[in-house]
Amino acid sequence: MNTAIGLKESSRLKVLALLDATLADLCVLSQKTRNFHWNVTGPRFNDLHKFFEAQYGELEGEIDETAERSRALGGRALGSMKEMLAHARLKEAAAGRSPGADAMLSELLRDREAFIRFLRADVDACAAAADQGTADFLTGLLESHEKAAWMLRAFLS
Numbered sequence: 001m002n003t004a005i006g007l008k009e010s011s012r013l014k015v016l017a018l019l020d021a022t023l024a025d026l027c028v029l030s031q032k033t034r035n036f037h038w039n040v041t042g043p044r045f046n047d048l049h050k051f052f053e054a055q056y057g058e059l060e061g062e063i064d065e066t067a068e069r070s071r072a073l074g075g076r077a078l079g080s081m082k083e084m085l086a087h088a089r090l091k092e093a094a095a096g097r098s099p100g101a102d103a104m105l106s107e108l109l110r111d112r113e114a115f116i117r118f119l120r121a122d123v124d125a126c127a128a129a130a131d132q133g134t135a136d137f138l139t140g141l142l143e144s145h146e147k148a149a150w151m152l153r154a155f156l157s
Helices: 008-039 046-073 081-087 100-127 132-156
Strands: none
Touching: 008 046, 008 081, 008 100, 008 132, 046 100, 046 132, 100 132
């Protein structure tokens, strides 16, 4: 799609690649959170079941917004699981296992913290590409994930 939005083509393509990775990471994180929502057990089941549901609900909105940001820049939003896994920097949960509640929380916290680090670098890359809109968008995601990480830490303390 041709765009006339004031970004150099090389910059636009770099930003779209960052958005692909962001979208893929969000999808991996959402599915992992949903998996843990379905499979959590133990004395904190009710609290964690609801907590994980709220977290993947927030992630679903971020997934949609990220795909739409990519489209707004003239990109094609990734759509298949194969594409998501190929572009993701985060790793999906190991198949066929259901770790304990604390292990679930710890794994999600590690992923959120890694994603925050990715976002910090991506914000800087967008600023260097003179794409203030995407830098601002990713900064909003960064703030959301910092809050989610704080909440995960609270469950672990």
